[in-house]
Amino acid sequence: MSSKKQFTLAELADHKEKGSTLYVSIKGKVYDHPGGEEVLLDEAGQDATEAFEDVGHSEEALEILKGLEIGELKDVSN
Numbered sequence: 001m002s003s004k005k006q007f008t009l010a011e012l013a014d015h016k017e018k019g020s021t022l023y024v025s026i027k028g029k030v031y032d033h034p035g036g037e038e039v040l041l042d043e044a045g046q047d048a049t050e051a052f053e054d055v056g057h058s059e060e061a062l063e064i065l066k067g068l069e070i071g072e073l074k075d076v077s078n
Contacts, residue, residue: 005030005071009046012073016045023070024048030071047073 007023007030015023022044024033043051057065 004069006074007071008074013045024052025073026052026065028073029069030073031065031068032070033065033068 007025012023012025012030015021021032023030024043024045025031025047026049
């Protein structure tokens, strides 16, 4: 069984610039998200839970997201 990488908020923030791999955190999980660059640049490198939920996503999109999970956010207190 492999354990998931644990990201700090600082590590997550390292992945928010155009030209780098853009990561977002949603509900304490970290994703390498393939969504539109414009949206991602606004939310990359931080907790994007509220923005993600505001948009609303299809069941298919939620299933795809599961496959993009790369770790968990350590600094979360849910």
